[in-house]
Amino acid sequence: LGYDRQVELFLDPDDARSQKVQLYEQLRSAIVEGRLTPGDRLTPSRIVAADLRISRATVTEAYGRLGAEGYIEGRSGGGSRVSAAPRQVRPRSRVAALQPTRRAAGIEPYALDPTAEVAFDFRPGHLDPGLFPVAAWRRCVVRTLNRPPGSYDDPRGTPELRAALASWVARSRGVAAMPEDTVVTSGAGQAIDLVARVVADPGATVAVEEPGYPPVLSLLRSQGLRVVGVPVDDHGIVVEAIPPRARLVYVTPSHQYPLGMVMGRRRRLELLQWAARSGAAIVEDDYDSEFRHTARPLEPLQLLDRDGRVIYVGTFSKSLSAGLRVGFLVAPRTLLPALCAVRQAVDWCPPPATQRALTHFIVDGYLDQHLRRTRRSYAKRHRLMREALDHYLPTGYRRLPAEAGLHVTATGPADPADPDLAATLRQHGLLMSSLRRTYAFSPPAAGLLLGYAGLPTTAVVPAVRALGSALAGSDHPGGAP
Numbered sequence: 001l002g003y004d005r006q007v008e009l010f011l012d013p014d015d016a017r018s019q020k021v022q023l024y025e026q027l028r029s030a031i032v033e034g035r036l037t038p039g040d041r042l043t044p045s046r047i048v049a050a051d052l053r054i055s056r057a058t059v060t061e062a063y064g065r066l067g068a069e070g071y072i073e074g075r076s077g078g079g080s081r082v083s084a085a086p087r088q089v090r091p092r093s094r095v096a097a098l099q100p101t102r103r104a105a106g107i108e109p110y111a112l113d114p115t116a117e118v119a120f121d122f123r124p125g126h127l128d129p130g131l132f133p134v135a136a137w138r139r140c141v142v143r144t145l146n147r148p149p150g151s152y153d154d155p156r157g158t159p160e161l162r163a164a165l166a167s168w169v170a171r172s173r174g175v176a177a178m179p180e181d182t183v184v185t186s187g188a189g190q191a192i193d194l195v196a197r198v199v200a201d202p203g204a205t206v207a208v209e210e211p212g213y214p215p216v217l218s219l220l221r222s223q224g225l226r227v228v229g230v231p232v233d234d235h236g237i238v239v240e241a242i243p244p245r246a247r248l249v250y251v252t253p254s255h256q257y258p259l260g261m262v263m264g265r266r267r268r269l270e271l272l273q274w275a276a277r278s279g280a281a282i283v284e285d286d287y288d289s290e291f292r293h294t295a296r297p298l299e300p301l302q303l304l305d306r307d308g309r310v311i312y313v314g315t316f317s318k319s320l321s322a323g324l325r326v327g328f329l330v331a332p333r334t335l336l337p338a339l340c341a342v343r344q345a346v347d348w349c350p351p352p353a354t355q356r357a358l359t360h361f362i363v364d365g366y367l368d369q370h371l372r373r374t375r376r377s378y379a380k381r382h383r384l385m386r387e388a389l390d391h392y393l394p395t396g397y398r399r400l401p402a403e404a405g406l407h408v409t410a411t412g413p414a415d416p417a418d419p420d421l422a423a424t425l426r427q428h429g430l431l432m433s434s435l436r437r438t439y440a441f442s443p444p445a446a447g448l449l450l451g452y453a454g455l456p457t458t459a460v461v462p463a464v465r466a467l468g469s470a471l472a473g474s475d476h477p478g479g480a481p
């Protein structure tokens, strides 16, 4: 790495061992446990002696013993270095006194580890790195570099970014947003986390869509909330099935995750009326609304809301990059003081430098430009994906309609006893999410979530062809097309 690892040395005046032995044993442990590796230079004895306020002879004697035993070797002019002799590294065994709570241990990790040979990556949530506007983003980042990163700042985010976001989301989505009601967050995930902390106490009941987005279920459960899954039909969440005592309902109205339908206007109004009667909050996750291919956009719940019950959540994870970790929420004014105080307690504020770069990116028109370009590209991939699925999916599988977003869901095969298909397909180098994993409260349907944003346009048809062959060849009912 171009620098030498150093270990901090300690001397304990109450230790019965001599100072020399203490130094020798600490350094030997560091070498044996791999904290110091061959070639690392030891701190010169003169400096160690000065730092620890001991005689230099004590240090040179400790070094001498390490040298005599072959742990280190002296080099002319280069001081002592850890010797290159092969040595069995024995990492210090980790004693496991602490265990997570049952609740924390029950949270399932979500990430899919890519296998070594990935032929085609259909994972929803993955974008084509080739479409990221590297030059424009670099220009925006460079403009932030001529000043220090900043200090503890406004927990809602900088006023400039909040103003840019409020005006952008009002213009592009019709959300009734003012800068003072807008909070910049670390992705949609943190926005949902903050809202839940502010409107529901541990033990309270909250409702999510079933099937739904697993990370949100995990985060609500990790807060000690009682999460209830509410079925969805062709129009979205089934309002009469929401428990009357639910304090919060999490929904994805513009593109239900994972099934893809759009919540109809009548259903939106019904949900708002239910929330008014029961006093609950509604979290509207508009995670991929920037991409709609056939449907005309419907008014967000947040705009239809007349009495301040809807918290609108947006993210840049699909529209720009998930690695930026930037999202935002627009909340009723009554919640803002508590949202700010909790945000400050958790991690104080969003990183000011990222916020400044993103502000330039929005205000200078790069975001609109990028979205025009990616919308064209993703619309084409969406069309190719639909056509290819209709052609290559074996019988027994069915593509669900998807009018928006960046993935298509296919159900099948019909036999519920089938093993997890996504795991089988991974062995063919095909990465995707499993529909089964999105069910947490009821018997799951088998199927696949096929993202097309991470597949270059020219790869879409070959990828679906490979999927079709893998499905036809696997031991599932249905067979070849």
Ligand SMILES: Cc1ncc(COP(=O)(O)O)c(C=O)c1O
Binding pocket: 124, 125, 186, 187, 188, 189, 190, 213, 252, 257, 285, 287, 314, 315, 316, 317, 322, 326, 327
């Ligand atoms: C339903 C849903 N909400 C939100 C997100 C994005 O979350 P974040 O902004 O925390 O990356 C995703 C990403 O795949 C999603 O599928």
